[in-house]
Amino acid sequence: MTGSRDKISVKVAKYALLTAVTLILSYVEAMLPSFGLFKLGLANIGITLSIYAVSPVCGAFVMLCRVSVNSLLFGTAASFLFSLFGGVLAFTVSVALLPLYKYAKMTLMGVSVLSSAAHNIGQVIAACIILGGTSPFGMLWWLLLGGIFTGLLTGIPAQLAINRLRLK
Amino acid sequence: MKPKALDIAACVFVALLAIVSALPFIFSDDGGSLYVTADGKEYSISLVEDGEHIINSNGESLTLAVHDGKAHVSAHTCPDGLCQRMGSIKRSGESIVCLPAKVSVTVIGSESEVGQIDGIAG
Numbered sequence: 001m002t003g004s005r006d007k008i009s010v011k012v013a014k015y016a017l018l019t020a021v022t023l024i025l026s027y028v029e030a031m032l033p034s035f036g037l038f039k040l041g042l043a044n045i046g047i048t049l050s051i052y053a054v055s056p057v058c059g060a061f062v063m064l065c066r067v068s069v070n071s072l073l074f075g076t077a078a079s080f081l082f083s084l085f086g087g088v089l090a091f092t093v094s095v096a097l098l099p100l101y102k103y104a105k106m107t108l109m110g111v112s113v114l115s116s117a118a119h120n121i122g123q124v125i126a127a128c129i130i131l132g133g134t135s136p137f138g139m140l141w142w143l144l145l146g147g148i149f150t151g152l153l154t155g156i157p158a159q160l161a162i163n164r165l166r167l168k
Numbered sequence: 169m170k171p172k173a174l175d176i177a178a179c180v181f182v183a184l185l186a187i188v189s190a191l192p193f194i195f196s197d198d199g200g201s202l203y204v205t206a207d208g209k210e211y212s213i214s215l216v217e218d219g220e221h222i223i224n225s226n227g228e229s230l231t232l233a234v235h236d237g238k239a240h241v242s243a244h245t246c247p248d249g250l251c252q253r254m255g256s257i258k259r260s261g262e263s264i265v266c267l268p269a270k271v272s273v274t275v276i277g278s279e280s281e282v283g284q285i286d287g288i289a290g
Contacts, residue, residue: 034253037250037253079267104172105172105173106174106175107175109171110172110175110176110177111178113175113182114181130270131265133272135273136263138257138274141188141189142186142190144183145183145186148179148182148186156169160169163169
């Protein structure tokens with residue numbers, strides 16, 4: 001039997017592990033060449049796993065850590081708002097889809113595609129706020145289309161990983 | 169690991185969303201000029217005359233090349249370079265945006281639509 005102190009230690013370890021995985025994935029992504037406007041969003045594997053294999057609270061923690069650390073390490077002044085909008089919207093959609101996953105109606109592939117779309121919409125809205133106009137919506141269709149592929153590319157490893165993880 | 173019906177539905181839904189957001193551009197005509205906002209200022213650039221225009225804004229500088237009725241960013245000072253990867257634009261409503269420089273370039277029908285806006289030297 002584990003005491004409450006052990007439970008807290010286990011929780012701290014899980015949160016730290018998933019934050020580390022997410023940040024490493026962002027770092028790996030920063031080293032990869034980019035494909036036009038598209039980003040793979042490898043870090044979303046870590047955030048999706050935090051939400052689905054542990055809890056939405058853990059997901060929120062990891063997402064906020066990623067957004068702030070990423071802006072500090074690789075970002076510009078505008079990019080904090082930019083990633084935060086995308087991150088929060090993608091997180092909200094992922095959490096909303098949790099029941100569908102629990103009742104085995106959807107896998108992490110579908111979750112990932114939808115949250116990547118939400119991420120793109122969030123970033124376009126952030127760009128509109130920063131620039132003060134609606135012109136960024138012009139590239140939304142392009143981002144959404146690419147998001148289907150990048151969503152699947154991150155959703156498949158996330159699903160493969162969650163099948164093997166025992167983090168609960 | 170087999171995709172479920174809702175996974176496929178999710179992909180179709182996003183694809184439809186993409187098509188809907190592309191509709192305004194698919195049926196729009198080629199534009200005649202560019203509407204530029206940079207550092208809070210607004211001006212227009214002709215799409216008819218070929219040339220290069222340097223836009224300085226927010227401490228960054230980008231070069232907008234106009235050729236054959238199309239415009240693209242040919243050089244930039246910011247590290248992202250997203251604006252350059254957005255490729256070229258020519259249809260009304262299409263745009264290139266740069267966040268670090270706070271520049272947005274949108275294709276519009278013709279220069280008369282902008283009204284009286286200061287021209288910019290190339």
